[in-house]
Amino acid sequence: MERRRVRGNLGGRGAALALLAAVVGATLGAASPAVAQGAARGTPKKAEPTHPAPLSVEPEEQKTAYLLSGIARRQQGKLREAVDDLTIYVSGDDRNPDGHWELAYAWALYNEARPTAQSRAKAVEHFRRAYELSPTLPRTVPATASPAVVALVNEGRKAAGVTGEPASRPPIDAEGLLRLAETQADAGDLWEAKRNYDEVKALPPPPAPAERERVRGKLDKTFRERVARVQSLEVQDLAQAQSEASNLLRFFPDEPVALETYVKLQTRYSRLAMEGIAGKKIYQSYRNSIEGFMLKGQLRDALAEVNRLLFNFPRDEFGEKSYDQILRRNEEALRVAAETFQAGRLEEARKKFEEIRANYPDLGPAQDAISEIDEVRRSLEAALGREQERGNYPAVYTTAKELSAKFPSHPKGKEGVDLALAEVAGKVRAGGEAQAAGRLHEAIGLYQKALAIVPSQSGAEEGIRRSREAILEARKKLWSGMEPVPGGTFELGGGPEESRPKNKGARVNAFVLDRYLVSNDAYRSFVLSTGSRSPESWKGGSPDPERLEYPVTGVSFDEAEAYCSWLGKRLPTELEWEKAARGPEALDFPYENAPSRVRKQYNPFQEYPVNRWPELASPYRIELMHGAVWQWTSSWFAPYPGNDDAAVRAIPLQTFRVVRGGSKSSAWAKPGSPIPVVFRERRRPDRRDPDLGFRCAADEGTPPAFLETDTEPERLRPAPSAEPAGGTAAAPRP
Structure with missing residues (x-):
């Protein structure tokens, strides 16, 4: 069996796989690692979660499940999850143009929702790969695609060296798209027919309800014929029936009968495959993968392999122990990250939370903590900028020191500290010049301003001491x-x-x-x-x-x-x-x-x-x-x-x-x-x-x-509250 890196998430797989576990009844007793957000400052704490849905054993069926899950999640608007599932699907078969096209389309939609250079590059890369593998892929994209998505398709086509007319959306309205779906249903092309039928509702003007129901009836009829064909093949050719069921579920992922048929055939096919020497080899392959991932600290990949092992070998002792170990390591990582966060070492804490998020992208507390840390950093940056504009160097120093303490590698923290220290040096130097010229009050003021910026400056403290000694000496002489x-x-x-x-x-x-x-x-x-x-x-x-x-x-x-x-x-x-x-x-x-x-x-x-x-x-x-x-x-x-x-x-x-x-x-x-x-x-x-x-x-x-x-001889003293008595006979009248 091909052994490859499997990516999963802590909270479960796609809708099809979750239903798959429910139908088969393969729920395990162990609790999956998960944490809930702490109440105070994003401190993670342990919660009581449910076990993630398992994966099947055979590569082809695993790939199909990820493809179906990715398409379903894209249709549901869960673009990040769609990208993850389709990435796994493509990693198992890098020469599948349809897989690359679906992944590229998911990346394009994701980039449209959250534009980044990375998501845009990913979309273009997989469009290019899809058209390199199959230059004859259709030029048309879904009618609901935006011009920005169409532009990414054409950029990928160009990178692949495809010539001819650029890709475009079909110049069609809702009624035309509905007729196209009807024609495709009559031809047995259920996937395209269903996709176009679902996209009709996004185009104006809406066709008559009766027309939609009529076309839906044709889709349902063709669907039932396919279900009957799969059921008749179960006795004759189990492998062929299982393959047909996979395609059927791909066309209609939301139909319970499609899912039930697929689950039934898949479960039977998987159990037969687990018997004999082949099963032992598969089991050992799982163990090797889990141990390797655990050694590298790739807990997300290890969890995916554990899920697969426990699904195919329920209540296996090694699988259960590995699962518990992942749970403990995850909890320990969260605890250490939270303690680092509470200690104020936010840059270090962010790295730890990033490592946790890399293993569990859907783990809310890690993302919440990262967001809070980023907000603290932005707040300190803004405060430092404001104080620098105001010339408030005491606040510049304290803010820059706090920024450096929380984020040691942040350049603005060091720049702020250096700026404040330069101001301190300037004031100490000016204080020395004023002291040498006898301007003692001015010198003390400059030294005090230096100390207000950075306390415990030996040069400023010594300057104040000497200036005050000079004032005391002058006062004694003047008295x-x-x-x-x-x-x-x-x-x-x-x-x-x-x-x-x-x-x-x-x-x-x-x-x-x-x-x-x-x-x-x-x-x-x-x-x-x-x-x-x-x-x-x-x-x-x-x-x-x-x-x-x-x-x-x-x-x-x-x-x-x-x-x-x-x-x-x-x-x-x-x-x-x-x-x-x-x-x-x-x-x-x-x-x-x-x-x-x-x-x-x-x-x-x-x-x-x-x-x-x-x-x-x-x-x-x-x-x-x-x-x-x-x-x-x-x-x-x-x-x-x-x-x-x-x-x-x-x-x-x-x-x-x-x-x-x-x-x-x-x-x-x-x-x-x-x-x-x-x-x-x-x-x-x-x-x-x-x-x-x-x-x-x-x-x-x-x-x-x-x-x-007198410890502050530079300060004026209060004058007498009243003049002394001068004698009764000559005292001024009140």
Whole structure:
């Protein structure tokens, strides 16, 4: 017996073979391998299926069964199954032009439903083979064939070297096709007559029902005559009767009497063939095929051979064990594939499911899992593309890493990771350049952006650490240089209208005050460390290199307060400022006690470096408390208690902040006639005037602990919620 590779599917054969098993009653007790889709994420699980229908033993009958099944499935629209069955039929007889033509026609219809390069090539290949074997095959194709199918037929004819008129559909309507079927029935050509009769319903206009019934009657009559002939041949020539029954079933696969006749003769013929030495050879051939397929892992082919063996040798121990082994291997393959899927190794899982599907094309869970894996891949590809367009590199990196983890060989995963790493390298490099230039806040921001893309970057982490150390060092340096001012009572006011009345009972607590006004250089360190806004007086966002030691100006109240808070300080209250400027003797000018020669050199209406006049410091060693620039205090402007000046009392409360000290731009600034330091001025808090500077105060003379422990010194600190109390007698009205 010819032994060849048999392809089958897990769920059963064609309609004719399924009915064949039912009529013969050859159902076996073993359960076929099958799995059902898992509920969560396509995880396969075991189900309770039925045994697939068996195959007959003789090659000719096997071929006929596959041919009939393929034609029936094509007519039912099951094109993938039709292609499988007809492929098996052709593999058993490669020189059968009719088989090649039927397979090519099935491939052409399949390509029409699901166009692919492979299905189109298969159709043309088998049309070519059919016309090479029989150039005289009819040029006409079924009247219901589409122009695309006709084109594939002609492409195959051309490849085969067939000349003459191209193939075409018959120029015929429904009535003409029905008459053609009648003529063919009269001539005994049942196959063509039945095919054309079935295709009549697809063509307009429909013929009269009576005409269809009349032609159907002729087909039935010829069919019954053929059945009678087969039954009469059973006694005379069993082999001939079996062959006639095969042809009869081919013509009328849906007729029960045709199927029953074929089954009866086929079963008898097969059992006779199994007796004696021939049966032993066949059995050994099955065993050899099964063992070979199992060794190669070709479970689909092994299953087909097991089905054939069990049909012809029911309850055979080797067949049953092989069947159970296939079941276990299939379940194990599904389990491993599902575990790989759940572990997130989707590329590996897809390969495993592809191997399962190759053995069992009809196994739904494998196809469902492959579809879900493909959907995950497409989703990740789309997400990666969107994030790349947006320039969202943290999302690019995480998405690309996920794509690479799930699909290691996917090129877009590696490309996305490389793109993100290149962005990280660029930001780390730019951060290093900013750090070297002293732009520490900018450097930290760049390093943090690099870490946001790829966490645990040693270069970025080290850059942040060094930048923060530099900020902490700068803050400690800026905190120094404060002078103590004792608490107690002092004389307040006594000048122009806003400064009246004089009050000798004003009181403040002890505090410390910056010896110098905040310089451009000090404020530059603050701006570069925190990313704060540059003063209005700086051109191009940077101070004049020639004026680094001059007082910073052009900063608002909030900006001055933010600087002081960043250092753990605050702005002085108005009372603190006046106490520090006048000293215990209530001087009108801070430098009254300085040598005359030094006082004559000083012009309070001119700007100087913050440390230019140490000889003119106040009694508490505070320099430039008079002239140069106005200085912010934390106090709201309000009339002193007891002030009855109508104009002063009309000034709205909680609107202006008090500024003290005077500047060259003051309205009263007249060379040779400066006014005392008791003079009060007011400005709106948002003003950034070129004559506005400041200095900081603190309650204690020791630096706060956070200057050493702050883990994010580049961040601004919240300002004090309220100004310190300044004394009951001179406190501003609420």
